[in-house]
Amino acid sequence: MNKIILTLAAVMTMSLAACAQDEGEKNMQSGNKPLVVYFSATGTTAKAARTIAEITGGTLYEIVPQQAYTAADLDWNDSQSRSSAEMNNPRARPALKDTKLDAAAYDVIFIGYPIWWNQAPRIINTFIESHDLKDMTLVPFATSGGSGISNSVNELKKAYPDLEWQNGRLLNGASRNAIRDWVSDVMKER
Numbered sequence: 001m002n003k004i005i006l007t008l009a010a011v012m013t014m015s016l017a018a019c020a021q022d023e024g025e026k027n028m029q030s031g032n033k034p035l036v037v038y039f040s041a042t043g044t045t046a047k048a049a050r051t052i053a054e055i056t057g058g059t060l061y062e063i064v065p066q067q068a069y070t071a072a073d074l075d076w077n078d079s080q081s082r083s084s085a086e087m088n089n090p091r092a093r094p095a096l097k098d099t100k101l102d103a104a105a106y107d108v109i110f111i112g113y114p115i116w117w118n119q120a121p122r123i124i125n126t127f128i129e130s131h132d133l134k135d136m137t138l139v140p141f142a143t144s145g146g147s148g149i150s151n152s153v154n155e156l157k158k159a160y161p162d163l164e165w166q167n168g169r170l171l172n173g174a175s176r177n178a179i180r181d182w183v184s185d186v187m188k189e190r
């Protein structure tokens with residue numbers, strides 16, 4: 001008898017989990033697809049962004065700097081490198097190659113970036129300040145060499161308190177299934 005009750009409880013838990021997942025996936029498949037924007041200097045964040053766009057059917061948009069970052073620009077051991085100079089200056093706003101994106105068409109925007117000095121690269125600020133992102137749900141995601149995402153998200157929340165931020169997710173080495181589960185939750189909660 002105990003075994004039957006336990007089995008029933010397990011089946012019910014599993015179907016409840018499946019329902020929750022379905023709701024997220026239904027939202028993903030319904031009319032409003034998200035926008036997946038990302039900046040990626042060496043391709044790691046780009047890969048995570050492509051997976052999110054594939055899973056959600058969303059539109060992928062790369063934030064491209066007007067002037068591409070060279071390997072020397074990315075040298076964090078050089079305090080004079082372009083990335084060091086930008087990250088040392090909270091007001092630095094590296095120019096975008098293109099600002100023609102119509103972000104207003106979306107309710108949910110995933111925003112991806114590599115962690116630089118425990119923060120979002122300044123070009124993310126340029127992107128945010130170049131588009132009207134009010135009344136949309138902004139979902140940060142990031143890749144890093146080991147740092148977490150929360151400091152970068154807190155800084156973004158502090159800089160843009162009028163925007164609707166979610167806590168986001170670090171996607172270092174995340175499997176497609178892990179990304180699917182997370183994205184499904186995000187689309188369910190909004």
Ligand SMILES: Cc1cc2nc3c(=O)[nH]c(=O)nc-3n(C[C@H](O)[C@H](O)[C@H](O)COP(=O)(O)O)c2cc1C
Pocket residue numbers: 039040041042043044045046074075076083084113114115116117118119143144145146147148
């Ligand atoms: C200028 C610079 C600063 C970085 N700072 C950090 C950091 O503070 N913490 C960390 O874990 N990784 C740091 N990294 C590593 C990147 O976050 C990591 O390699 C990331 O996955 C690169 O993503 P991308 O290939 O999309 O550019 C830094 C990399 C660069 C180029």
